[in-house]
Amino acid sequence: DTEGRILLPKHLADHAGIAEEASFLGKGDSFQIWEPKALAKYMAEARERVALQGLSLPALKPAGGAS
Numbered sequence: 001d002t003e004g005r006i007l008l009p010k011h012l013a014d015h016a017g018i019a020e021e022a023s024f025l026g027k028g029d030s031f032q033i034w035e036p037k038a039l040a041k042y043m044a045e046a047r048e049r050v051a052l053q054g055l056s057l058p059a060l061k062p063a064g065g066a067s
Contacts, residue, residue, distance in 0.1 A: 008033065 001007075008018065016022075017035040025032045025039060034042070050057050 008022070013019070016033065017038060018033065019035075021036050023034045023036045023039045025034055047057055
């Protein structure tokens with residue numbers, strides 16, 4: 001809209017488990033919208049998988065938090 005907001009259709013919000021808050025994950029020239037706790041869990045699991053390979057990931061830095 002004119003305020004720069006986006007409307008997430010209910011069926012997509014329901015599919016992602018998004019209710020009041022959402023987190024945006026930048027993916028280069030696109031982004032993903034996650035339920036914040038689901039994203040935190042996904043990132044923790046990704047870090048574990050990477051650590052098992054002897055690698056590391058940079059710290060996750062929220063860009064303005066949930067909206």
